[in-house]
Amino acid sequence: MTPRLEAKARGEKVYSGRLCKLGHTKRYVSNRGCVVCSSEQSMARARVNRETVNRQARERHAAHPEMRKVISRRYYLNHTEEENARSRKFRRDNPKLVAFLCARWFKNNPDKVAHYNGRRRGRMYNATPANADHGIIDALYDIARDITEETGELWTVDHWVPLSKGGLHCHTNLTIMRGSANSSKNARIPDGPCPSIQKTLDALPHVIPDPDTIDMGEG
Ligand SMILES: [Zn+2]
Secondary structure (H helix, E strand, C coil): CCHHHHHHHCCCCEEECCCCCCCCCEEECCCCCEHHHHHHHHHHHHHHCHHHHHHHHHHHHHHCHHHHHHHHHHHHHHCHHHHHHHHHHHHHHCHHHHHHHHHHHHHHCHHHHHHHHHHHHHHHHHHCCCCCCHHHHHHHHHHHHHHHHHHCCCEEEEECCCHHHCCCCCHHHEEEEEHHHHHHHCCCCCCCCCCCHHHHHHCCCCCCCCHHHCCCCCC
């Protein structure tokens, strides 16, 4: 039996065959082609004819849409650190594009949004203790919204210990922070204790009130 047929019988894809013109020994069982040369040829072809190669890749993807997720998932699992760093950098460098993509995703996935919101409301409801001060909680959300309007920058109410980590929906576990800081904090538990309400208010940007809205009282 030839080396190729032996490899084939063993279920292998590559065998050691006759030397190619450049002296490589590994060849494909399927078409007897030199492994190194085939790879270099296809890379050279890809460099010269980027458009065609991209189009063929798109066609392969279209023909096997189910493979696309598998392939990118596998790639992600093999490159988690780099991919997360790349994603962080992309979000940092393209805040407007990311905001647009997020808004579009929300618009295109109302069912998922409703599902997540429902789960979140459920978690909040379950995580609200009897002694939660709803006046303070509502005021924090109002302040975050006002500062967002005044500064044009997103400020959000944040659960210091995330609900997903057993944190409470309670004024003692709420603070106001920049939306960007909130999303990068994500679901991590911070080191220190939740800042007091006073400390939270002191750390907010100073927004000059509109004179028309200041209540000057009776006298
Ligand atoms: Zn070769």
